[in-house]
Structures are given as structure tokens and as C-alpha cells.
Amino acid sequence: MNGKATTIRTRLERGRSALGPALELVHTGRAPTRAVLTAELGVTRATAGAVAAELEALGLIQVDSRPGAAAGSQGRPSHRLAVNDSGPVVLAAQIHADGYRAALVGLGGRIVATAPGRKTVSADPAQVLGAVVDAGARLLRESGRRCVGAGLAVPSAVAEPEGTALNPLHLAWPAGSPVRDIFAEQVREAGITGPAFAGNDVNLAALAEHRHGAGRGAQHLLCVATGHRGVGGALVVDGRLHTGSSGLALEVGHLTVNPDGRPCYCGGRGCLDVETDPLAFLTAAGLAPGPETSLLQQSRELLRGQYGDPAVRAACEELIDRLGLGLAGLVNILNPDRIVLGGLHRELLDADPQRLRAVVADRSLWGRSGGVPILPSTLDHNSLVGAAELAWQPVLDDPLAALAASQTPA
Amino acid sequence: MNGKATTIRTRLERGRSALGPALELVHTGRAPTRAVLTAELGVTRATAGAVAAELEALGLIQVDSRPGAAAGSQGRPSHRLAVNDSGPVVLAAQIHADGYRAALVGLGGRIVATAPGRKTVSADPAQVLGAVVDAGARLLRESGRRCVGAGLAVPSAVAEPEGTALNPLHLAWPAGSPVRDIFAEQVREAGITGPAFAGNDVNLAALAEHRHGAGRGAQHLLCVATGHRGVGGALVVDGRLHTGSSGLALEVGHLTVNPDGRPCYCGGRGCLDVETDPLAFLTAAGLAPGPETSLLQQSRELLRGQYGDPAVRAACEELIDRLGLGLAGLVNILNPDRIVLGGLHRELLDADPQRLRAVVADRSLWGRSGGVPILPSTLDHNSLVGAAELAWQPVLDDPLAALAASQTPA
DNA sequence: TTAGTTTGTTTAGTAGCGGCACAAACTCAG
DNA sequence: CTGAGTTTGTGCCGCTACTAAACAAACTAA
Numbered sequence A, B: 001m002n003g004k005a006t007t008i009r010t011r012l013e014r015g016r017s018a019l020g021p022a023l024e025l026v027h028t029g030r031a032p033t034r035a036v037l038t039a040e041l042g043v044t045r046a047t048a049g050a051v052a053a054e055l056e057a058l059g060l061i062q063v064d065s066r067p068g069a070a071a072g073s074q075g076r077p078s079h080r081l082a083v084n085d086s087g088p089v090v091l092a093a094q095i096h097a098d099g100y101r102a103a104l105v106g107l108g109g110r111i112v113a114t115a116p117g118r119k120t121v122s123a124d125p126a127q128v129l130g131a132v133v134d135a136g137a138r139l140l141r142e143s144g145r146r147c148v149g150a151g152l153a154v155p156s157a158v159a160e161p162e163g164t165a166l167n168p169l170h171l172a173w174p175a176g177s178p179v180r181d182i183f184a185e186q187v188r189e190a191g192i193t194g195p196a197f198a199g200n201d202v203n204l205a206a207l208a209e210h211r212h213g214a215g216r217g218a219q220h221l222l223c224v225a226t227g228h229r230g231v232g233g234a235l236v237v238d239g240r241l242h243t244g245s246s247g248l249a250l251e252v253g254h255l256t257v258n259p260d261g262r263p264c265y266c267g268g269r270g271c272l273d274v275e276t277d278p279l280a281f282l283t284a285a286g287l288a289p290g291p292e293t294s295l296l297q298q299s300r301e302l303l304r305g306q307y308g309d310p311a312v313r314a315a316c317e318e319l320i321d322r323l324g325l326g327l328a329g330l331v332n333i334l335n336p337d338r339i340v341l342g343g344l345h346r347e348l349l350d351a352d353p354q355r356l357r358a359v360v361a362d363r364s365l366w367g368r369s370g371g372v373p374i375l376p377s378t379l380d381h382n383s384l385v386g387a388a389e390l391a392w393q394p395v396l397d398d399p400l401a402a403l404a405a406s407q408t409p410a
Numbered sequence C: 001t002t003a004g005t006t007t008g009t010t011t012a013g014t015a016g017c018g019g020c021a022c023a024a025a026c027t028c029a030g
Numbered sequence D: 001c002t003g004a005g006t007t008t009g010t011g012c013c014g015c016t017a018c019t020a021a022a023c024a025a026a027c028t029a030a
Helices: A019-027 A034-041 A045-057 A125-143 A179-189 A201-212 A278-284 A295-305 A310-334 A343-351 A353-363 A382-397 A399-407 B019-027 B034-041 B045-057 B125-143 B179-189 B201-212 B278-284 B295-305 B310-334 B343-351 B353-363 B382-397 B399-407
Strands: A061-067 A079-083 A089-096 A099-106 A111-115 A147-154 A196-200 A220-226 A232-237 A338-342 A374-376 B061-067 B079-083 B089-096 B099-106 B111-115 B147-154 B196-200 B220-226 B232-237 B338-342 B374-376
Touching (some): A019 A382, A034 A045, A099 A382, A125 A147, A147 A179, A147 A201, A147 A382, A196 A201, A220 A310, A278 A310, A310 A343, A310 B310, B019 B034, B147 B179, B201 B338, B220 B343, B353 B374, B382 B399
Parallel strands (some): A147 A196, B147 B196
Antiparallel strands (some): A099 A111, B089 B099, B099 B111
């Protein structure tokens, strides 16, 4: 009964319907040649060729004459299909505990230019976001590239469709700040073309890992990460973020992983949040956390440098057991086919992969027969690249419409 | 790199692409007239008319001349669009602790004919499934209707794509029984046309509730139910079952809801499974469960008949608190926009809806501001109807192909 | 050199859908 | 009772994205 017709998309809007899927295949590197593009789309060679030509005409992809397929195959060599290196870009912005970062990101998830993060902290989101957008606008001017959108990653749950940050951790922003609208406003004022989006940083990191990192090819990708305090989760299903009905899904921090654990502000005790974050690690290792460097940095140095120390090792194993219990619970509920860990959790995995995999397999119901692959994240700045993915999405969904929209800022 | 082209569907296969979506709208009662079908599909009136005509020609829907819209509106009255009452049916089968049940189900989820369940229990799945299929085949012969598929609901997790029952509770079947293949074989041997499917009963109940019951219109529907022992969960996202990467998602029984609780076979303690099922309720109420009637039946009678009894009431409140904690955990992870409860959980909700809603709102992170609607299931035999939905799905996805396939049994 | 294989392009031809005009069936005002 | 307004249903035309099939191109292998 809702007026909007969201039921069918593909066939009803004019223009080539295969344009978006084709671009996504090139964007994620799954279509290196026209031949595999043909197979992957399930269309005839004629159509795939026309689609590729149109994407090339739009300036989104480029075709090299160099052979794209593996050498040694017989038959006529295929031409290489790749993202246009000098095509349009999107503005990606990330706010984190220590400051912010702005970047221009092209198709394929390639970071074209970056503005170094600065340690500026303000209780006013508009001020911080204004600074990031300014940095981004400067990058855009310097590069002279066309911009088709902007994406923002924040360390907070972002409610949809309002675009408000419900719990901006370590940012001192007021809860419920309309970050998406503030960001969009700043972007518009800076003269940057295209729509603006905002999302949770772990969600966006998961999106990036799925398209360009350790999550490539996974159908149900679960990501769990912890940076400074608290634990974030994300799920990517069939290439799309699963954010629940209002963007608040995968709030995994309050799974009980230690019945006798320390109390948590949520009202429970022994939550994943307070049992597996860097602070928990440092205290388990018997260290008073120093304020000079970040908790994650301290934990990382400890794990990499002094893993021989029995106290450090014991703390590591304790956290692995707790994390494994939490992951097992998530496996039971979400049944992913791959898990990618970031932040301190990634370090814990690197330190003792066997133990973590064993705990997860042992405590998940069906894990005994096989178990889910657990991998460390592989992408640098994955939240930033994920923010770019958010901005690229309209282009991937409908290149013609998105490019036309960003051409006329209206 | 998988050969199959699953990327695009709609525009590439021949035939009207709006046929499936249109049938689904009529099937779920969301398109009572051609006019709203037009709006809902987002096509022109001409196209919607043609689509409706083709569906009618296929014998799937019927158009009455009686006005379909609400009276009192001006303009030309619309014709009523409805499912064809004498059209094809599917065979739905359900296995439960006390026996089995077979039924013929038409479009719209209407049960056309039922064969009474019988108390036959065997350790051989082939024997029990053979009996259900025989009963179904008898129904089909008596009705003379055309059959386009068969669906089976079993009280067990069903692994995909193998179609094996991993933990057939209270059935004494060997774990890992290939129920889908056994069922399909029996269906084929009985001369029943169309493909055969199998699924977990709670999953299928959720699907049915979403399409024809308390879950209608929900985007992210979470269902939780307990029948005899153990707790089942299911999630329906955008009208499709979310079963994870291998059909094993929503195994919610082992969320920790009572740190000091009784030990569970999973290795943990205080799991939802052992803290909120009928056995837990009866023991909490101080009763030794009698073997004569089912545990759910006993619990239900106790709750409805002796709710005044302090012990019963205390047991009820204890279970509500535990269930609420579990639901809150699921809300944090899945962020549904509606929750539907079945079995004993439904009874608990009916007994004290205020208390359950309060607990869930209090213990879920974002629940304090609003809270998710929690409703009791409304459909009789929802697992059975859900099994039928499974069988209808190919027809809803592509009516032309599905009907053609079931015509020629090959 | 010739056959075989894979890739890319050109040429019809088909069909689904949008756009538009028109017809049908009602309500409401006067 | 009549005509204007409104909503619904249908017939016709044209566009265009697609398939199909033949052809051309660029390699390998014998």
C-alpha cells in the first residue's frame, strides 16, 4: 500500500538494465574481459559488447588491447576490461577517535588522493565535518576530477532513514546528531556534486572488505572489529550491507561471553564489548593503560613485541576464548560463510589462529563439521574505501541516472 | 567465476518480467484491483492489464466484475482481482512430534483439503514421508486439481543445498537424513507433478505469517517459537526467508539468557533453549510433566486455566524475563521491525504482553525509544502453509517457466 | 598452410513496455 | 435528468533492449 513502487526495478526503468551489474563486475574485478562479462551477465556477446562500449563512452571503464585473460589459452585473445583510472571519483570521509581523513576514491576502490588526518576534536559535528569536507574539496580542486558523490564513515550506529548518529563513541558529539544531513549540507555548500551518504565505520569496512579485500566472493560475510572501545559488527549478504530495518543491526557488543564477567553499562555482565576490546586486553595483561597513545596501538605493540611474556600470552588466550564464544553465537544466528576480523580482533587472530578457530568450531552448533573460515582484514583504510562504496552505489545501481543526476546539481 | 549467471534475472529471460511480482501481489492480497496492481508494480495501466490477463489465462487468478475497491470512491469501479479458487494447488506436508499432516494448499495460502494427522512414529524417515505423500496423493486424486509442487516442514534444521535434516528433534530419525531427496523421490513415485522442497518448520511458519498472517507488511520479520523442546527462530527479509549461507541461520536456542541457569548440552549454561521451553515452564511452576499429553498442551492449559495460582504466575514471569532477554539480544543483532511469537512463547505473550514488551525494550540497545512491535502468531497450521509457500515460490518467481515445468514431468 | 578455437562485431528480427488516445462506468452538482 | 469530473480499462503505435545468427578477427596447434 505504500505509494512507491519498489517491487520491480530492473525492467521498468528505461536504459540498459545490464549496465549497473556490468559496472559492478568490473568494479569488483570479477570481469577482466568482455568474454567473462558475457558469461557472468548471462547475456549474448553482442549485448555484453554494447554494454561495455556504453560504459566506456560514459568514461567509467576502459578497454586495453593487451590480452586480459590468462596467457596460454587458445583462440582470439580478449581485450582487458578495467576501471577508468582517470574517470570520475567520489569523496570519502572518515571520522575517528584521533581526527579525520578525507580521500578521493575511484572505481575499483582505488584511493586516488588523501588528505592526512589531523587531530582535531570538537563537540560540534558541523565543525569537524566542515573541516573534512574542506579537505576533500581541496583534493578535488587539485585533482580536477569529476565527483559523483560523497560518503562518510563515523564510529557510531547510524539510524536509517534519518541518518543520525545514535552513539558517537569517543567523539563527544551529542547522541542523535543528524550527521548525514550535516555532511550533505557541507558537501553541497562546498560545491561538490552528487549525493551524500553516511554510515557506521565497521559496516563500511565490511562493505569494502567484501568488494576489494578478504571478503571477496563471500555470500554471507560477517565482520567483527574493535578499535578503541566497544565492538562493532557488520554483515554483507549477496554484496549488500544488511543493516536491519533501521540501520541498527549487528550491534554485537552485548552478547554474553563471560557469565562471571565485569558489569556492562547495558545492564548485563560479561558482554563482548567489555570483554574483548583493547582496554580489556590491557587490564587482563596487568597493564595500566597509558593515555599517550591509543589503546589499540598499545595492545598491538604488546601482542607483537612481547608475546613471549606469559601474562601477555594469557591475556591473549583469555580474549581469544571470549571472542570465540561471541563469534560462535553469531555463527549460530547468522550462518555466515566467512568471517573477517579487524582491529584488535585481527591481531588476536594473527597471534593464535588455531585457538580462535577451535573455540568457534567447538561452540557453534554445526561448526564441528568444517567450520567457518576466519580471516584477517586485508584492506588499508577499509572504512574509508567503504564510505566511497556507499557513494558509488547509485552509480553501480544505475550509471546513466546517477551520472545525469550529478551533472546537474539542480 | 561461477558459471551460473545469477547476477541479472529480470530482463534477460524472455516473457513478461512483471508476471511473477504481479502474481505475488495478488497471492499476498496486496493487489485487490488492477488499479493498485498498476501502482504497486510501477507500470502503466496497459501493462498491468496485459499482465493480469495473462495470469488469468494461465488459470492462476480470476477477475470478478464486482467492485474490488472500497465503496464510496468516485470514478469507474475497479474489477476485483483474486486468486483462482479452482486453480492449481501444491502439496504441503508437515512432520511433527505426534505424527504428520498432509494438505492441498492453493494460492493465497488457502488450505483446500487436509488429511488428518496420525500418530505414527518411525525411525525410518522414508516410511513416515511415504505415508504423508500417500495421504497427499489421495487428496490430489479426490480433488482432481492440478499440482505444481510439494513442500515439507520438519522439526529440524535443514542444511542447504543438501536438504538434510541435521537434528530431527523428537523424531528418532538419524541426524543428517536427506529428507528433501527422500521426500522428492516419494513425490515423484506417487506421480505428483512439480518440484519438491523441504524446510525447517519454524522457518516455514515465519514465511507463512509474513505472507498471510501477523507478519504482513513487515520488512524484517523475526519469528521465535517453541513447541515441545528447544526454541526455533526465523527471519524474513523483504519477503524472503533469511536462512544464511547454508540454511542454518537463526539457531537462536543458545543465546545466554540466564548466567546462573541450568547447563545445556551445547556446553554453555542458561541457554534460551533450556530456559524458555515448555519443560522449563512446567518445572518452574513446580510440576512434574506427565507423559500423557504434550508438554506444550500442559503448559497452555496451566497458563490459561490457573494463571491465578502464584506459582504458575511466578513461573510465567520468570520465563517472560528470560525470553525478553533473548529477544533483546536478537533485536540488537537483527534489528527487526516486527516480532511474531508462536507456541508457548505466544502464550507467554498473551498472558502478560506489557511485561514482555518492557523487558525487550529495556534490554535492547535502541529499544528505549519506541520498541519493536511484538505480536502473537495468527495463522492456523502456519508451518503447513509455509511448506506450501516453499512449493509456490517457483511459480511466484516465474509463472510461465514453473507451470511449463510441472506440465511435463520429464 | 590449414583446421580449430575463442573473441568481437554486424545484421536483422522480436517483443515487452511506455505513451497516448479513447472508451467505459461510476459520482456529483445543478 | 443531464453534463462535467474522475477513475478504470483497452487498443494502437513506436521505441529500444535484447536474442539469434552469420561473419570477421586473432590467436594456437598440427
